[in-house]
Amino acid sequence: MNEAGRPSFSLCRTSELQEGERRKFVVNGNEVLLVKIDGEIFAVEPMCTHDGTDISRGKFDPVSGIIECQKHFARFDIRTGIPLVGPFGADGDTQPPLRLYKIRIENDHVHLEANQEWGVI
Amino acid sequence: MAKRGYPDHQPRIPPGWRLATVEKWPINTMHGPGLRPTDWHFKTSGQVRKPLSLPYDEFVQLPHITKKFDHHCIDGWSYLGNEWTGVDMNTIIEMTRPNEGVKYVHVEGENEYSATLPLGQELMLAFKRNGEALPRAGGWPVRLVAPGEFGYKSVKWVQEVRFITEWEEDFWNKKLIGWGEPPIDPALNPWNVNNEERKAGLRKLFTHLLEEKRREKLERMRKSGEIPA
Numbered sequence: 449m450n451e452a453g454r455p456s457f458s459l460c461r462t463s464e465l466q467e468g469e470r471r472k473f474v475v476n477g478n479e480v481l482l483v484k485i486d487g488e489i490f491a492v493e494p495m496c497t498h499d500g501t502d503i504s505r506g507k508f509d510p511v512s513g514i515i516e517c518q519k520h521f522a523r524f525d526i527r528t529g530i531p532l533v534g535p536f537g538a539d540g541d542t543q544p545p546l547r548l549y550k551i552r553i554e555n556d557h558v559h560l561e562a563n564q565e566w567g568v569i
Numbered sequence: 570m571a572k573r574g575y576p577d578h579q580p581r582i583p584p585g586w587r588l589a590t591v592e593k594w595p596i597n598t599m600h601g602p603g604l605r606p607t608d609w610h611f612k613t614s615g616q617v618r619k620p621l622s623l624p625y626d627e628f629v630q631l632p633h634i635t636k637k638f639d640h641h642c643i644d645g646w647s648y649l650g651n652e653w654t655g656v657d658m659n660t661i662i663e664m665t666r667p668n669e670g671v672k673y674v675h676v677e678g679e680n681e682y683s684a685t686l687p688l689g690q691e692l693m694l695a696f697k698r699n700g701e702a703l704p705r706a707g708g709w710p711v712r713l714v715a716p717g718e719f720g721y722k723s724v725k726w727v728q729e730v731r732f733i734t735e736w737e738e739d740f741w742n743k744k745l746i747g748w749g750e751p752p753i754d755p756a757l758n759p760w761n762v763n764n765e766e767r768k769a770g771l772r773k774l775f776t777h778l779l780e781e782k783r784r785e786k787l788e789r790m791r792k793s794g795e796i797p798a
């Protein structure tokens with residue numbers, strides 16, 4: 449539970465995450481990648497929407513927020529999940545975006561909402 | 570059935586496709602099944618007068634040809650001018666002698682992967698690419714090359730070619746049916762599918778695949794005790 453009385457999971461303190469740092473959590477089998485860009489924390493599922501590769505260790509540019517899949521080099525904006533380039537120069541628009549998680553920051557803690565758009569965690 | 574694909578009736582690259590931008594041959598399915606030369610046999614079955622079962626050494630001794638074909642992945646990239654060496658399906662047809670009325674071949678690979686293709690279409694059972702034996706991830710020992718079709722018809726790790734009289738849904742068609750989508754019409758040349766339709770179709774496909782992957786991952790975690798069953 450978080451303070452708003454909504455079910456959620458506490459992941460870590462906001463201050464634990466350094467600028468540009470990525471950290472992966474697994475909550476009830478859901479993989480969550482937290483990343484801090486310009487002081488703001490984003491949460492995505494680190495699963496490449498091309499072929500399911502775990503991209504949590506993919507090449508990442510904390511300035512532009514772009515993460516690259518190591519398998520066939522799809523690129524995503526980690527803040528929005530939007531694919532920018534698909535595999536081998538194919539249009540990114542054939543690929544679905546990365547899944548974004550709803551999080552809340554409370555008392556210097558990052559909380560992952562239990563109720564996500566696609567279901568309950 | 571109308572002849573499909575490059576070079577007679579189609580442009581060399583499907584509309585909206587791009588050339589692969591990496592030097593290396595792109596591989597979507599990385600892991601081969603780990604077949605061993607001693608275990609592998611090339612087999613024909615179904616409506617044939619003489620079913621074949623050939624070990625690797627004999628298979629590569631069959632009359633073979635070397636020819637260039639383009640590869641088009643359904644993902645939207647093409648890789649032009651690969652040189653394939655292998656046995657033409659017509660050679661197999663002559664040897665195995667299909668019965669009257671056979672209209673299709675059902676080419677079976679590993680893990681239930683398969684492709685149904687009309688008899689009479691140019692098909693090669695390739696064992697070399699650009700002069701080298703196929704790597705395991707590339708379909709070793711033998712993969713199908715189906716020019717004019719998208720790559721998903723070019724079955725890797727071919728084990729058996731079944732000759733059939735009626736159309737049988739293959740791997741991807743069965744998947745689509747399972748997802749409540751209409752199967753790919755065998756008479757439809759996918760190169761003609763207009764771009765917007767293709768994009769929407771691919772998005773759907775990727776979304777379905779990701780759902781499956783998530784389910785599999787959860788299953789694995791449950792089995793390993795990482796999360797409660």
Ligand code: FES
Binds near residue numbers: 499500501519520521
């Ligand atoms: S799996 Fe990520 S680009 Fe193919």
